[in-house]
Amino acid sequence: MRVGELSRRTGVPVPTIKYYVREGLLPPGELTSPNQASYTDTHERRLRLIRALLDVGGLKVAAIAEVLRAVDDPGRPVHKVLGAATERLGARHAEHDDQEAAEAGAAVGELIERRGWRTDKSSPAAADLARALAAMGRLGHGAFREVLDDYAEAAERVARADLGYVDRKVAVEDLVETTVIGTVLGEAVFNAMRRLAHVDASARLFGTRPEASD
Amino acid sequence: MRVGELSRRTGVPVPTIKYYVREGLLPPGELTSPNQASYTDTHERRLRLIRALLDVGGLKVAAIAEVLRAVDDPGRPVHKVLGAATERLGARHAEHDDQEAAEAGAAVGELIERRGWRTDKSSPAAADLARALAAMGRLGHGAFREVLDDYAEAAERVARADLGYVDRKVAVEDLVETTVIGTVLGEAVFNAMRRLAHVDASARLFGTRPEASD
Structure with a gap:
């Protein structure tokens, strides 16, 4: 199909499509002919993936380029690609080197030990977790660590559901792309659900029905 | 204390502190004296909150300003402030008006009904959820809706833990600030945990230990 048809099918403007090609996101x-190119269903699918990562996942163009390179890198063992794809989603933050950082790092190590998680204590996700806990500690919410096991059980439940879905529904050749979609969009799904569940839980706790927002 | 001391205590450079004051984030x-100002512990605490929302929560300065206005707005019923604080965290995205959007919206309505959640079907969180599901549908993962109840149970578990923490640990005057911290940093905590649990679940499923990343 021509670029105009690709644009119509996906709702992405032609100049934007050309920008993605220049940035290496889209082949x-x-x-x-010298000034006409033909696009396939593969382009359409990749374009939808880019838009989902951008619009729903909130990733930046540079981060998407990195993730897509991991998706397109053949011959890497599944769990390594999984690692690479998800590691690249971790934000880079200002580093602190204080007591809260040390305590949070220790708490994460103990959690991984206690849950028996087969994961590296030095992984980027573990570092992200420690960073969030340290920030809470600096705001006077070090006691939040007491609910970490509730969070961990919920995270295990979600991870089982995710992997079960992948195992049942996904062809091997789509595995890595699905992992990226599941990680980024699944995060958006869970975060929205948590906010809904908060409204419900606080309505029950405070005995009120939420009124229409004003 | 002077601005230099505030900077030393929080690790935030003086020009950055002055920028936050200009942008209305920090009083x-x-x-x-004509060119010297004195800051209090309240400033220090607010500055730590700004940095946490920025560094760990990934919020933009404009979004933080909105959230802080909700925190500082007195006399609003708790659940309304809760709503306002969390609603403002929802991203604004490109809108689609297609079959996937309609199906996802219906699925979210049914989910809220089925779980008995006391929440508005037209709330921003419900719209965010529908948007993420619609994006998945467009990528050929409409079947992901089958695991929504697993996600919902995990979200309920996290929400109960969050509200339990707030109920036990938090003074009424800190409630709104804690809600903001819990929503933004709690999200970062859960997302990092989900990534850790994924590594563990896939190590179990594929029968391998994750190797050190290369």
Whole structure:
């Protein structure tokens, strides 16, 4: 199909499509004449993935380029690609080197030990977790660590559901792409659900029905 | 304290502190002479909150300003402030008006009904959830809706833990600030945990230990 048709099907403007090609997010179409390129269903699918990561996942263009390179890198063992794809989603933050950082790091190590998680204590996700806990500690919410096991059980439940879905529904060749979609969009799904469940839980706790927002 | 001391205590550079004051995120210090201002512990605490929302929560300065206005707005019923604080965290995205959007919206309505959640079907969190599900549908993962109840149970568990923590640990005057911290940093905590649990679940499923990342 021509770029105009690709644009119509996906709702992405032609100049934006050309920008994604220049940035290496989308492979170029096959040239059918000096100034006309032909695009396939594979382009359409990749374009939808880019838009989902951008619009729903909130990833930046540079982060998407990195994730897509991991998706396209053949011959890497599944769990390594899984690691690479998800590690690259971790934000980079200002580093602190204080008591809260040390305590939070220790708490994360103990949690991983206690849950028997087969994961590296030095992984980027563990570092992200420690960073969030340290920030809470600095705000006077070190006691939040007491609910970590509730969070961990909920996270295990979600991870089982995710992997079960992948195992049942996904062809091997789509595994890595699905992991990226599941990690980024699944995060958006869970975060929205948590906010809904908060409204419900606080309505029950405070005995009120939420009124229409004003 | 002077601005230099505030900077030393929080690790935030003086020009950055002055920028936050100009942007209305941080109240100005009390002028003790024409070019010297005095800051209090309240300033220090607010500054730590700003940094946590920025560094760990990944919020933009404009979003933080909105959230802090909700925190500082007195006399609003708790659940309304809760609503306002969390609603403002929802991202604004490109809108679609297609079959996937309609199906996802219906699925969210049914989920809220089925779980008996006391929440508004037209709330921003419900819209965010529908948007994420619609994006998955467009990528061929409409079947992901089958695991929504697993996600919902995990979200309920996390929400109960959050509200339990607030109920046990938090003074009424800190309630709104804690809600903001819990929503933004709690999200970072859960997302990092989900990634850790994924590594563990896939190590179990594929029968491998994750190797050190290369």
